[in-house]
Amino acid sequence: MSTTKNLSPFNEDHSRRKFIHNLTKVAGTAAFLSLPLAGNAGVFFNMKQKDNTVGEIMDLFISQFPGGALSNTVDTLKAGDRDIKVTGIVTTMFATVEVIRKAINLGANFIIAHEPTFYNHLDETAWLADDDVYRYKADLLKQHNIAVWRNHDYIHRLNPDGVRMGVLNQLNWQSYYNPAASSVLMLPATSLKSLIEYLKQKLFISQVRYIGNPEQSCQKILLMPGAAGGTRQIQAMGKEKPDVLICGEIQEWETAEYVRDAQAEGQKLSLIVLGHIASEEPGSEFMATWLNKNVPGIKITHVLANNSLSFL
Amino acid sequence: MSTTKNLSPFNEDHSRRKFIHNLTKVAGTAAFLSLPLAGNAGVFFNMKQKDNTVGEIMDLFISQFPGGALSNTVDTLKAGDRDIKVTGIVTTMFATVEVIRKAINLGANFIIAHEPTFYNHLDETAWLADDDVYRYKADLLKQHNIAVWRNHDYIHRLNPDGVRMGVLNQLNWQSYYNPAASSVLMLPATSLKSLIEYLKQKLFISQVRYIGNPEQSCQKILLMPGAAGGTRQIQAMGKEKPDVLICGEIQEWETAEYVRDAQAEGQKLSLIVLGHIASEEPGSEFMATWLNKNVPGIKITHVLANNSLSFL
Numbered sequence: 001m002s003t004t005k006n007l008s009p010f011n012e013d014h015s016r017r018k019f020i021h022n023l024t025k026v027a028g029t030a031a032f033l034s035l036p037l038a039g040n041a042g043v044f045f046n047m048k049q050k051d052n053t054v055g056e057i058m059d060l061f062i063s064q065f066p067g068g069a070l071s072n073t074v075d076t077l078k079a080g081d082r083d084i085k086v087t088g089i090v091t092t093m094f095a096t097v098e099v100i101r102k103a104i105n106l107g108a109n110f111i112i113a114h115e116p117t118f119y120n121h122l123d124e125t126a127w128l129a130d131d132d133v134y135r136y137k138a139d140l141l142k143q144h145n146i147a148v149w150r151n152h153d154y155i156h157r158l159n160p161d162g163v164r165m166g167v168l169n170q171l172n173w174q175s176y177y178n179p180a181a182s183s184v185l186m187l188p189a190t191s192l193k194s195l196i197e198y199l200k201q202k203l204f205i206s207q208v209r210y211i212g213n214p215e216q217s218c219q220k221i222l223l224m225p226g227a228a229g230g231t232r233q234i235q236a237m238g239k240e241k242p243d244v245l246i247c248g249e250i251q252e253w254e255t256a257e258y259v260r261d262a263q264a265e266g267q268k269l270s271l272i273v274l275g276h277i278a279s280e281e282p283g284s285e286f287m288a289t290w291l292n293k294n295v296p297g298i299k300i301t302h303v304l305a306n307n308s309l310s311f312l
Numbered sequence: 313m314s315t316t317k318n319l320s321p322f323n324e325d326h327s328r329r330k331f332i333h334n335l336t337k338v339a340g341t342a343a344f345l346s347l348p349l350a351g352n353a354g355v356f357f358n359m360k361q362k363d364n365t366v367g368e369i370m371d372l373f374i375s376q377f378p379g380g381a382l383s384n385t386v387d388t389l390k391a392g393d394r395d396i397k398v399t400g401i402v403t404t405m406f407a408t409v410e411v412i413r414k415a416i417n418l419g420a421n422f423i424i425a426h427e428p429t430f431y432n433h434l435d436e437t438a439w440l441a442d443d444d445v446y447r448y449k450a451d452l453l454k455q456h457n458i459a460v461w462r463n464h465d466y467i468h469r470l471n472p473d474g475v476r477m478g479v480l481n482q483l484n485w486q487s488y489y490n491p492a493a494s495s496v497l498m499l500p501a502t503s504l505k506s507l508i509e510y511l512k513q514k515l516f517i518s519q520v521r522y523i524g525n526p527e528q529s530c531q532k533i534l535l536m537p538g539a540a541g542g543t544r545q546i547q548a549m550g551k552e553k554p555d556v557l558i559c560g561e562i563q564e565w566e567t568a569e570y571v572r573d574a575q576a577e578g579q580k581l582s583l584i585v586l587g588h589i590a591s592e593e594p595g596s597e598f599m600a601t602w603l604n605k606n607v608p609g610i611k612i613t614h615v616l617a618n619n620s621l622s623f624l
Contacts, residue, residue, distance in 0.1 A: 094569055097576035119546055119570045127543065131550040133570060136577045196624050207519075209621040227563070231439065234431055238443040249564050251539070252588040256620040257406055258431045258445060264409035265448040273621065276564040308568040309521040309585065311623060312508050 054110055054147040055082025057089070057295055062154060073153045078117040079138070080147025086110045086298055091288040093277045093305040095148045097137055102303050104144050111148045112291075114155070114163070114284055115276075123150070155283060162290070163283030167225050170282040171202050184240055185221040192216045192244060192270050199246065203278045207311045211259045212270025218243040225279040230254025237262070237269060244270040248279030277307050366422055366459040367394025369401070369607055374466060385465045390429040391450070392459025398422045398610055403600040405589045405617040407460045409449055414615050416456050423460045424603075426467070426475070426596055427588075435462070467595060474602070475595030479537050482594040483514050496552055497533040504528045504556060504582050511558065515590045519623045523571045524582025530555040537591040542566025549574070549581060556582040560591030589619050 054077070062069050078095070088108030092099045095113040103111055116123050118134060128134035141148065155162040160182060168174050176185040190198075193214035200208060222242035224233060227249035234255060237245055250256055250273055262269040281304065288302035366389070374381050390407070400420030404411045407425040415423055428435050430446060440446035453460065467474040472494060480486050488497040502510075505526035512520060534554035536545060539561035546567060549557055562568055562585055574581040593616065600614035 094565070096569065097573045101576075115565050116569075119542060119566045121565070127547070128550075131546070133550070133574045133577055133579070137573055193624070207623050210624055211621060214624070227565070230431060234443070235439070238440075238445070252561050252620060253406070253427045253433070253539070254431045257408065257428075260620055261409045261449055262445045264413075265445050267445070271621075308564060308572055309523060309583075311519050312505070312522055312526070 052086050052295060052298060053082060054080060054084045054086055054149065057086060057110070057291075058082070058149055060294065061151065061290075065154070065157065070153055070157075074116075074122060075150050075153045076123070078113075078123050078148040078150060079141035080109075080145065084109060084145060084147050086147075088299040088301065089291055089295070090301050090303050091284045091291065092303045093281050093284050096305055097140065099303050099305055100137070100140055100144075100146065103146060103301075106299070106301055108299065108301060109144065109146050111146060112151050112284075112287060113148060114150070114152055114280060114287075116150065117148050151287060155287060162286045163225055163280050164223070166282030166284075166286030167223070167279070169286070171199070181240075183222055183224055183236060184242065185223055187219055187221055189217045189219045192218050192272075195221075195244065196272060199272065199274060203274060203281070205274060205278045205307065208275070209273040210271060211256060211263070212244065212272075216243070216268060216270055218270065220244075221246060224248075225274075225283070227276055230258075234258045241267070241269070243268055244272060246272045246274065246279075248274050249276040275307050275309065277305055281305070364398050364607060364610060365394060366392060366396045366398060366461065369398060369422070369603075370394070370461055372606065373463065373602075377466070377469065382465055382469075386428075386434060387462050387465045388435070390425075390435050390460040390462060391453035392421075392457065396421060396457060396459050398459075400611040400613070401603055401607070402613050402615050403596045403603065404615045405593050405596050408617055409452065411615050411617055412449070412452055412456075412458065415458060415613075418611070418613055420611065420613060421456065421458050423458060424463050424596075424599060425460060426462070426464055426592060426599075428462065429460050463599060467599060474598045475537055475592050476535070478594030478596075478598030479535070479591070481598070483511070493552075495534055495536055495548060496554065497535055499531055499533055501529045501531045504530050504584075507533075507556065508584060511584065511586060515586060515593070517586060517590045517619065520587070521585040522583060523568060523575070524556065528555070528580060528582055530582065532556075533558060536560075537586075537595070539588055542570075546570045553579070553581070555580055556584060558584045558586065558591075560586050561588040587619050587621065589617055593617070 086109060088106055089110045089112060090099065090103040090106065090108045091112045093114050095111045095117045099111065103109070118125050118128060125134065160177070160179065164182060168177055173185060176187060178184065191214065192210070192212050195218050196208055196210060199205065220240070220242045222236055222240050222245045224236065224245065224247045228247065230251050233245060233247060233250065237258065245259070256271065259269055259271040285302050288300050291300045398421060400418055401422045401424060402411065402415040402418065402420045403424045405426050407423045407429045411423065430437050430440060437446060472489070472491065476494060480489055485497060488499060490496065503526065504522070504524050507530050508520055508522060511517065532552070532554045534548055534552050534557045536548065536557065536559045540559065542563050545557060545559060545562065549570065557571070568583065571581055571583040597614050600612050603612045
């Protein structure tokens with residue numbers, strides 16, 4: 001029901017549509033991949049231009065890691081199989097039904113998503129076997145022989161983290177990146193309110209949730225895109241003592257209550273919750289750029305999953 | 313830093329302050345407890361008027377359950393011990409540092425909270441041993457010899473669920489309650505937008521997050537206060553096919569994405585995310601009312617934990 005969403009005053013479909021990038025560039029017969037992994041520089045691949053399979057493209061990305069494929073990972077195929085010959089690739093945060101339909105319209109049969117397809121971290125589906133929404137989505141993928149690969153653990157394990165670099169690029173904060181403390185950025189001092197306005201503008205967000213004094217000065221930023229979980233968020237805040245944690249998603253009874261108690265204790269700590277998708281979307285764009293560079297001859301399209309939640 | 317919060321335009325301290333109820337009523341020498349549990353009607357207790365200990369008050373609440381104390385529960389003492397003689401009780405959603413300070417000012421040494429004290433569901437503290445915020449809070453409780461009991465599993469297991477009944481009372485929706493399908497309410501048809509406005513007004517919320525067409529008609533409501541988790545929320549939506557799920561908190565990659573895909577499949581399903589505290593706060597007021605009725609001679613104060621997150 002895409003018409004439904006357009007009635008929302010906060011829906012971002014229109015403002016963001018222009019940012020759906022078609023990153024296709026047809027390169028030469030082989031592309032050379034400069035590896036971002038420390039200690040592995042100087043190794044190069046080439047990729048055949050045509051008839052690449054899903055499995056070959058997955059393997060190419062995974063070949064960047066010295067240890068090879070992870071033995072325990074959520075980065076599995078959620079639909080389709082390794083042998084499908086790829087007609088086009090869509091990168092996205094979520095392989096929603098709407099994103100799948102866009103892939104079909106684009107003639108793309110390989111979706112590389114950052115997050116789950118079936119509403120739980122492990123993409124377990126037994127509990128959904130009789131669910132109408134699950135069945136509709138699984139049938140849609142099967143009917144069009146579309147492969148969906150989750151690329152979550154791998155892209156985060158790049159050095160530097162591919163999602164983080166995508167976000168820093170989007171924010172024009174590359175110069176503040178410190179490999180020795182990758183989550184911590186020392187920005188020119190700015191008010192919490194100005195920082196929020198900047199984030200909203202750069203990441204195309206209508207509203208954020210936050211805790212703090214809008215006039216508070218922020219300089220030391222703890223940037224944790226996505227939903228790292230309360231334990232990791234709290235441990236990082238306790239260790240780094242930032243002025244503000246910027247993250248994608250929280251459990252309210254964990255991170256939010258810690259921040260409130262830290263303020264009551266006398267700390268200046270604030271919190272900005274961007275929304276999960278907005279906080280990691282540039283990571284899927286990073287992936288599209290990577291594919292465009294390293295997988296020649298295949299049309300690569302980054303399709304925005306858009307923020308799921310509106311505000312009223 | 314309570315001064316910090318007052319600078320927020322969305323802070324609800326002022327508008328809600330008048331709702332901090334002092335529910336104290338000194339009853340007679342004994343109070344009779346009418347049990348809400350099915351199959352247990354007709355059993356009565358009496359409670360000594362003076363010098364009740366923390367353990368006695370816990371036991372009185374737990375004695376409502378035919379099976380007695382749960383063997384596996386998060387409803388444990390987070391500070392203090394059973395033998396503390398109670399000088400006053402504060403009920404609240406969260407025993408935040410600010411709530412603890414209010415309890416101290418009220419001369420109350422027993423806090424009954426619905427949610428964790430130390431930022432994780434099990435209130436594990438080993439990982440926080442060196443954390444400044446944890447140590448400050450734990451020391452504050454110890455210094456003032458305050459007991460904190462979490463009453464979560466028990467109050468939800470009342471029949472009907474005490475939190476649910478508190479919320480229905482607050483919403484004036486008691487007449488829509490159906491014991492055979494306690495989460496489902498059939499309301500007079502109203503637009504999603506009007507429903508949201510009603511919820512905001514009745515639950516003192518500045519904004520909610522939602523998915524759906526604001527003009528959509530809503531009649532069949534699935535009401536799940538708190539954070540039941542994606543699996544339970546999704547299974548309930550799949551089974552009940554409501555017009556809208558109203559809940560406290562979600563994982564964005566679970567419940568929100570299911571709702572988006574359900575809409576794309578053609579369902580009318582919408583989602584309203586109230587915020588965790590706002591969605592269950594009336595449950596702590598229910599608890600204060602229960603104590604006031606059943607524990608005579610002790611000052612009972614319901615202290616609002618206030619919504620943690622503001623919007624900008």
